[in-house]
Amino acid sequence: MSSMGAFQCGFFSLFFYFTAVSSSSSSLHPLAADSAMKHRNHTGISEFRLINRRSLLQCPEVNPYLQITVNHANSTLSDEEYVTVNVTGILIPSKFKWVAMITPSSSDVSSYPLSKALYAQTGDLRDLPLLRHYPVKAQYLSNDPDYLSCRKKECKQSNDDGVCLVTTCSASLSFHVINLRTDIEFVLFTGGFVTPCVLKRTSAVSFANPKQPLYGHLSSIDSTGTSMRVTWISGDGGAQQVQYKNGSSQTSQVTTFSQDDMCSSAIPSPAKDFGWHDPGYIHSAVMTGLQPSTTYTYKYGSDSAGWSNQIQFRTPPAGGGSDELRFLAFGDMGKAPKDASVEHYIQPGSISVIDAMTEEVNSGKVDSIFHIGDISYATGFLVEWDFFLHLITPLASHVSYMTATGNHERDYVDSGSVYVTPDSGGECGVPYETYFQMPTPAKDKPWYSIEQGSVHFTVISTEHDWSKDSEQYLWMKNDMASVDRSRTPWLVFTGHRPMYTSSTGVFSVDYRFIDAVEPLLLDNKVDLILFGHVHNYERTCSVYQSKCTAFPFKDQDGIDVYDHRNYSAPVQAVIGMAGFTLDGFPDDVKDWSLIRISKFGYLRGLATRQELKLEFVNAQTKLVEDSFRITR
Numbered sequence: 001m002s003s004m005g006a007f008q009c010g011f012f013s014l015f016f017y018f019t020a021v022s023s024s025s026s027s028l029h030p031l032a033a034d035s036a037m038k039h040r041n042h043t044g045i046s047e048f049r050l051i052n053r054r055s056l057l058q059c060p061e062v063n064p065y066l067q068i069t070v071n072h073a074n075s076t077l078s079d080e081e082y083v084t085v086n087v088t089g090i091l092i093p094s095k096f097k098w099v100a101m102i103t104p105s106s107s108d109v110s111s112y113p114l115s116k117a118l119y120a121q122t123g124d125l126r127d128l129p130l131l132r133h134y135p136v137k138a139q140y141l142s143n144d145p146d147y148l149s150c151r152k153k154e155c156k157q158s159n160d161d162g163v164c165l166v167t168t169c170s171a172s173l174s175f176h177v178i179n180l181r182t183d184i185e186f187v188l189f190t191g192g193f194v195t196p197c198v199l200k201r202t203s204a205v206s207f208a209n210p211k212q213p214l215y216g217h218l219s220s221i222d223s224t225g226t227s228m229r230v231t232w233i234s235g236d237g238g239a240q241q242v243q244y245k246n247g248s249s250q251t252s253q254v255t256t257f258s259q260d261d262m263c264s265s266a267i268p269s270p271a272k273d274f275g276w277h278d279p280g281y282i283h284s285a286v287m288t289g290l291q292p293s294t295t296y297t298y299k300y301g302s303d304s305a306g307w308s309n310q311i312q313f314r315t316p317p318a319g320g321g322s323d324e325l326r327f328l329a330f331g332d333m334g335k336a337p338k339d340a341s342v343e344h345y346i347q348p349g350s351i352s353v354i355d356a357m358t359e360e361v362n363s364g365k366v367d368s369i370f371h372i373g374d375i376s377y378a379t380g381f382l383v384e385w386d387f388f389l390h391l392i393t394p395l396a397s398h399v400s401y402m403t404a405t406g407n408h409e410r411d412y413v414d415s416g417s418v419y420v421t422p423d424s425g426g427e428c429g430v431p432y433e434t435y436f437q438m439p440t441p442a443k444d445k446p447w448y449s450i451e452q453g454s455v456h457f458t459v460i461s462t463e464h465d466w467s468k469d470s471e472q473y474l475w476m477k478n479d480m481a482s483v484d485r486s487r488t489p490w491l492v493f494t495g496h497r498p499m500y501t502s503s504t505g506v507f508s509v510d511y512r513f514i515d516a517v518e519p520l521l522l523d524n525k526v527d528l529i530l531f532g533h534v535h536n537y538e539r540t541c542s543v544y545q546s547k548c549t550a551f552p553f554k555d556q557d558g559i560d561v562y563d564h565r566n567y568s569a570p571v572q573a574v575i576g577m578a579g580f581t582l583d584g585f586p587d588d589v590k591d592w593s594l595i596r597i598s599k600f601g602y603l604r605g606l607a608t609r610q611e612l613k614l615e616f617v618n619a620q621t622k623l624v625e626d627s628f629r630i631t632r
């Protein structure tokens with residue numbers, strides 16, 4: 001379906017392209033610039049991201065002293081460590097030298113004739129792409145403050161009088177490395193990102209245990225609070241186990257996905273092509289026989305592949321069975337490097353938000369988490385899923401981490417997504433659905449509902465057909481109509497793209513979505529609607545068809561209270577402020593818009609049978625900057 005949404009995302013990508021690349025595109029050959037334009041739709045194009053569109057030049061520099069080495073604690077790499085890459089013997093420190101981390105180490109950084117035909121169809125008639133496999137991350141040597149001024153000098157050649165004839169300089173860079181299963185290598189380039197050529201490479205460095213089971217994360221499979229799914233990654237495809245609750249164990253179901261599962265169009269997608277990285281094996285097992293709202297421990301793995309640590313986790317309250325639910329919710333979080341590297345797509349607020357939420361989880365005051373779309377922003381660069389899973393482990397290994405799909409997980413041309421954008425980079429939801437196995441009806445039908453405590457959550461996909469009488473529409477209609485409000489008095493509806501946002505232009509709303517779905521929300525007396533996609537926090541009045549049907553009153557603490565004993569319409573909030581570069585607000589304030597905050601943070605929810613209390617928490621200060629209550 002061609003749509004306004006497609007235009008929005010395309011425009012967004014174009015905007016990003018122009019802002020990110022305009023400084024460099026003037027130096028590109030016209031055919032390369034043309035190619036860059038054609039590839040602009042791979043969301044998040046940056047100068048770094050375009051390096052694989054360059055011809056690999058022959059380096060003019062001949063320097064017998066040049067060396068690149070990688071220093072790490074042991075002969076092989078642990079599952080997470082910082083390694084130091086040293087470049088020595090540099091004759092002239094230039095700001096154009098940079099180091100890329102690549103994996104697998106065998107990745108070809110020379111010409112690759114077979115890809116010529118592949119790229120010809122894209123209109124890129126230049127010579128071959130630089131790296132057949134995209135680098136994981138990269139840093140300019142100038143990240144070392146001592147490099148350009150040559151503070152680390154070495155004399156390489158002296159005359160008989162001891163006068164130094166050849167002085168060289170060096171640089172050291174720190175790279176954060178996690179177990180990506182395939183061995184890694186560092187490559188020294190010069191020529192910047194625009195006209196790069198390879199000077200030197202390190203030898204390959206392997207991980208001590210490429211099979212190590214890692215990145216375990218939890219999700220609920222139903223509303224009983226008595227079962228929890230744990231999903232983890234390993235380089236080993238043999239069945240493994242989760243051991244839990246003093247002697248119980250379950251054997252994992254093992255799956256994976258291949259390059260063939262990625263989608264593409266006339267233009268090759270990053271996922272199917274230069275962004276591909278082997279995901280290893282995805283193991284998943286359901287721990288059963290648990291009690292709701294109870295703390296247990298588990299570990300996963302096998303004797304041959306290795307075991308995770310013992311991890312403590314908490315089951316959520318059963319639907320209708322507990323008085324209290326504490327949850328966190330947010331959208332659009334993504335990831336960022338834990339070193340000074342550039343990567344293809346960085347969400348600058350993600351680490352601060354994860355750190356703040358980790359504190360809450362560690363304090364034991366969180367029952368479950370809802371991440372409502374735009375999950376990792378790997379968008380076809382598969383190693384970035386590993387980095388994302390690594391980052392959320394302190395959260396998702398301890399409590400249920402429930403997700404909804406967003407445009408950056410699902411959308412691609414000719415793939416059946418509602419919005420015909422290439423925002424998933426060719427992933428088309430396959431990695432997302434494999435890593436985050438939700439209680440959905442079937443593959444590529446990522447909608448579900450779940451009840452925890454006094455809340456019924458209806459989770460939809462805004463990226464799949466929601467038009468009247470579509471399968472998803474009928475499902476959500478039936479789901480909401482079947483909620484027993486005496487069991488779960490609160491009905492929370494969530495998905496990715498918003499119905500109400502002050503942000504305009506690239507993020508204006510899809511009125512077809514509103515026309516189709518908003519009446520259902522009113523008919524079923526939905527209390528709260530949470531969406532992401534727009535990167536800020538905004539809360540509405542009780543709103544229907546862009547008109548306030550009621551306003552909250554202030555309680556004695558000055559907190560807004562929506563009294564749903566006199567229900568008139570849902571309250572809506574945009575919560576896409578968890579990592580992606582923030583969006584501001586226009587000066588014009590809509591009648592229905594009550595609170596607008598453009599800061600990184602998350603939503604904290606506390607549901608009892610009497611009230612649903614929500615707080616926007618600023619991730620930097622940990623302070624609550626908005627709170628409201630819905631009562632009945």
Ligand SMILES: [Fe+2]
Nearest residue numbers: 374406407533
């Ligand atoms: Fe989005």
